[in-house]
Amino acid sequence: MAGQSGRTVSDLRRGNRAAVLRRLYFDGPKSRQSLGPATGLSSGSISNVVAELVADGLVEEAGSVHPGQEPAAGRPRTLLRVVPGSGHMIGVDVGETRVRIELFDLTLTELARAERPLRGKGYGVETMVEHIRTGIEEVLGAAGVEPGELIGVGIGVPGIVARTDTGAVVHGQTIGWNAVPLEALLRSSGRLPGSVPYFIDNGARTLGQAEMWFGAGRGAQSVAVILFGSGVGACLVTDVAEQGRALEWGHLTVQVGGRRCRCGALGCLEAYAGADALLERWREAGGRPPENTDEETALTALLAAAHPAGGGRPDPVARRVVRETAEYLGAGLSGLINLFQPERILVGGWAGLQLGPGFLAAVREYAVAYSLDYPAERMTIGLGELGPDAVTVGAATLPLADFFARGGRRAEPVRQTAVPAWRAALKGRATS
Structure with a gap:
């Protein structure tokens, strides 16, 4: 049921979960009592949201805080934090001299990395897709993480990224990429399940997000x-x-x-x-x-x-x-x-x-x-x-930001949709 604002009860619950997760992530550990003023939620809402997040394995207790360590005095209060291993992300930096692939836990602690040097102007699309695919497999294997545990793969690329019905398309004029359907190519050649989303964006933007979240x-x-x-x-x-x-x-x-x-x-x-x-x-x-x-x-x-x-x-x-x-x-x-x-x-x-x-x-x-x-x-x-890893870290924040926006819920599986008959007919007519 939607209220006058158009937001449903499900929307409100998701927003409350997102608010708590963000505060625990960026400012935690925090107690239930301090989460109220930090999020603007009532104590009852905090209790309900925290109980859900704990049950989902996203939040755990992390010791206690004593009187004087938080604004309010009184008996010790239990601290809460985001569970590091409750999710994993991969960040990929498609750079000019190498492709860097890193696997992180939910707190952006690096678990494994792989690098693929680029020889000359090594921007061939097939080569790049292969570098990314094998790099993802390498870091997952090194850390013993199953592909289905990923909340997403973020990729920073040179050029302009457009969104289409079939996923992200890269227009990288300086590297000879003309409307490269990178997301579709990765999905067709990789072994990640459809439940794992790709987030592809310009490398400068991923660098910017990393510096805004964790850097200067x-x-x-x-x-x-x-x-x-x-x-x-x-x-x-x-x-x-x-x-x-x-x-x-x-x-x-x-x-x-x-x-x-x-x-x-x-x-x-x-x-x-x-x-x-x-x-x-x-x-x-x-x-x-x-x-x-x-x-x-x-x-x-x-x-x-x-x-x-x-x-x-x-x-x-x-x-x-x-x-x-x-x-x-x-x-x-x-x-x-x-x-x-x-x-x-x-x-x-x-x-x-x-x-x-x-x-x-x-x-x-x-x-x-x-x-x-x-x-x-x-x-x-x-x-x-953040040093030379900033683009990779920023790429990993793309699926993390989406995960938070969903209140800690994973994305729905990506389903490949058939090309409508009318579109196929027009395409055939244009090339005949």
């Missing part, structure tokens, strides 16, 4: 999170886009008629500021990146040349290229600052973290110079806190 974005209302790898991308989190919004920021034009970008256009920010472009510009300027190495190793060599350890003499070419990259990135950030006025900008991704605090100081200098005074004075620029 906590407590902020407006944050731009930068994914700086072979290319560059961004995620914007605001009070009207709380889940984060992926931006194809790397394809903002910074030089009319400029360098050719991987996407095919001229003058994109990514053609100047991504690690791939940075190394290419070093080579064009006369630098000598090490041969037959991956981008991470080559970038390490560039930084060592620009800023040698032990006070050695820097390579002026390498130093100039790094400084120019900081200016391009700062100019690109000025667009985000002027348009969205974030209170924080966080730089993550393997290249951003490798370039480090010194590079970031130069980026900030240029970002301020290219921005309007008012928004520039009210924002900070810093590095992400």
Whole structure:
């Protein structure tokens, strides 16, 4: 039965369960008494919800709290926490240099991981699907977790992700993916049961969600999170886009008629500021990146040349290229600052973290110079806190967030629906 708001009793119960689970997850352990003020629920509702969650194996007792340790005094109170092993998630980072697959318990403790290095421009769709499929099987086997125990698989990918009747489709122009039905391919080739959902999203968005939940974005209302790898991308989190919004920021034009970008256009920010472009510009300027190495190793060599350890003499070419990259990135950030006025900008991704605090100081200098005074004075620029695993952790939060929204209930099995006859007929007519 639905009330005047349109919400049914089932909706209310699910919302109450979700509220309790979230508070125990992010703020726990907590007692029943402290959950009331934290969730806005009555003591009776708290008792009912906790009893359900305990019966479902999602919540357990975790010691007691004594008078003075919580706002209210009195006799010791039993603490509650989320049961770590009551669910498992997999996070996948489809990166530029490798595919990383990690298995987590419900509290995001890593249980197993697998990595698949990418050779050259290793973005072949069949190869990528195989890497993800075998990586999932590897981490499940290593941890002794059955596929049916998963609450979901989250995957961060480069490019734009569209939702269709058959699942997530990836439009990754820079990697040669044109409307790749990644979810359907994984379902048809993998061995996960239909009860395990896939959550596929842009890698910058998964990075942003991880930093907002557990990293340098906590407590902020407006944050731009930068994914700086072979290319560059961004995620914007605001009070009207709380889940984060992926931006194809790397394809903002910074030089009319400029360098050719991987996407095919001229003058994109990514053609100047991504690690791939940075190394290419070093080579064009006369630098000598090490041969037959991956981008991470080559970038390490560039930084060592620009800023040698032990006070050695820097390579002026390498130093100039790094400084120019900081200016391009700062100019690109000025667009985000002027348009969205974030209170924080966080730089993550393997290249951003490798370039480090010194590079970031130069980026900030240029970002301020290219921005309007008012928004520039009210924002900070810093590095992400979660390290190279941030995209993978963020990918795992996608099924976790859905699990919480369902009040700790698992998703319904995905059923493959037949293509309607009229659609098949039209398709046949169009190709005849």
